[in-house]
Amino acid sequence: MDAIEPRFSNDVSALAARFALPGAVAFRSSPLGGIVAELDFAGHRAEVALFGGQVIGWAPARQKPVLWLSEAARLDAGKAVRGGIPVCWPWFGPAAEPGRPSHGFVRTRVWSVRNVQAAKDGVALTLAAPLRPDDPVPSGLDLSLTVTLAHDLTVALTTVNGSSVPLTITEALHTYLAVGDIAAVTVRGLEGAQFLDQLSGQTRTETALLRIGGEIDRIYAHGDGGVTVEDVALGRAIRVDHSGSGSTVVWNPWIEKSVRLGDMAEGGYRRMLCVETANAGGCVVTLAPGDSHTLTAKLSVAAL
Numbered sequence: 001m002d003a004i005e006p007r008f009s010n011d012v013s014a015l016a017a018r019f020a021l022p023g024a025v026a027f028r029s030s031p032l033g034g035i036v037a038e039l040d041f042a043g044h045r046a047e048v049a050l051f052g053g054q055v056i057g058w059a060p061a062r063q064k065p066v067l068w069l070s071e072a073a074r075l076d077a078g079k080a081v082r083g084g085i086p087v088c089w090p091w092f093g094p095a096a097e098p099g100r101p102s103h104g105f106v107r108t109r110v111w112s113v114r115n116v117q118a119a120k121d122g123v124a125l126t127l128a129a130p131l132r133p134d135d136p137v138p139s140g141l142d143l144s145l146t147v148t149l150a151h152d153l154t155v156a157l158t159t160v161n162g163s164s165v166p167l168t169i170t171e172a173l174h175t176y177l178a179v180g181d182i183a184a185v186t187v188r189g190l191e192g193a194q195f196l197d198q199l200s201g202q203t204r205t206e207t208a209l210l211r212i213g214g215e216i217d218r219i220y221a222h223g224d225g226g227v228t229v230e231d232v233a234l235g236r237a238i239r240v241d242h243s244g245s246g247s248t249v250v251w252n253p254w255i256e257k258s259v260r261l262g263d264m265a266e267g268g269y270r271r272m273l274c275v276e277t278a279n280a281g282g283c284v285v286t287l288a289p290g291d292s293h294t295l296t297a298k299l300s301v302a303a304l
C-alpha cells in the first residue's frame with residue numbers, strides 16, 4: 001500500500017477510510033491535539049501519534065500503562081512530546097550545527113501512514129517520516145517506523161539510504177518507561193558496560209546493578225543484550241530488548257532539571273525512567289548508498 005500523502009495526515013476520515021481495520025486499527029482526533037492511531041490486539045492497546053511518529057501509550061491487557069507520558073504533553077504545539085517513544089534521528093543529542101533542534105528534526109513533524117496489517121499474532125502500523133529536500137540530510141533517504149502490537153510491543157525504525165552518497169547517523173528510540181517510584185527501581189543488564197556520564201563528561205564502567213537517586217544521563221556502550229527495569233512499587237519488571245543498537249541511554253532529569261524543562265508536572269520525574277535504544281555517543285551508523293539499517297526496541301512486561 002502506498003503511504004497516504006502528508007497533506008491528508010490531518011484528515012481522520014480519509015485515514016480511517018483507507019487504513020482502519022475494524023477491531024484492530026482506528027484513527028481519531030486526540031484530546032491532546034493531532035491525530036492518533038489506536039491499535040488493539042486481544043485486549044492489549046497502543047496509541048501512536050502521527051505527530052513525531054511517536055508511540056504515546058501502551059498498556060498490555062490487565063496492566064497499567066507501561067509508557068510514561070507527561071501531563072503537559074500536547075500533540076499540536078510544534079514542540080517535541082515529553083513521553084512515550086520519541087524518535088531521535090538523524091542525530092542524537094545536541095545538533096552539530098547551531099540553530100538545529102536537539103535529537104534531530106523528525107520528532108516535531110507529522111508522519112504519514114504507509115501501511116497497516118492485522119494477523120492472528122499481532123497488529124502492525126507503519127508510518128513514514130516526511131523528509132524534505134531542504135533537510136540537512138542527502139535527498140533520497142527513506143525513514144519509516146513500524147509499531148507491532150502483540151503480547152509485547154515492538155518498535156522498529158528503518159533508515160534506507162537511497163541517496164548516492166554514504167550516510168552517517170546517530171539515533172534513538174527515546175523510551176519513557178512508567179515506574180511506580182524511581183527511587184525503588186533497579187536496572188539490570190548494564191553491569192560491566194562502559195558508559196559516558198553526560199553530566200560529568202567522564203567515561204566509567206558500571207560495576208553493579210543500577211539504582212537511581214538523582215539526575216542521571218548516561219550513554220552505555222551496550223550491544224544487543226536486554227535491559228530490565230525492576231519496579232517493586234508496581235510489582236513488575238519491564239524488559240527492553242534491542243537489535244541494531246550499540247548503545248543504551250539511561251536518563252532521568254530528577255528535580256531541578258525537570259523544573260527547567262517546563263513540560264513535566266511536579267514530581268513527574270519520580271514516575272518515569274528513560275531506557276533508550278540507541279546508536280549514540282561513540283556509536284554511529286554509516287550506510288553506503290543502497291544500504292538500510294533497522295533499530296529495534298522490543299518491550300515486554302512480567303510480574304516481579
Ligand code: BG6
Nearest residue numbers: 080102103174198217249251276
Ligand atoms: C536524553 C539525553 O536522551 O534526552 C539528555 O541524554 C536530554 O541529555 C534528554 O536532556 C531530553 O532531551 P529533550 O531534548 O527531549 O529535552
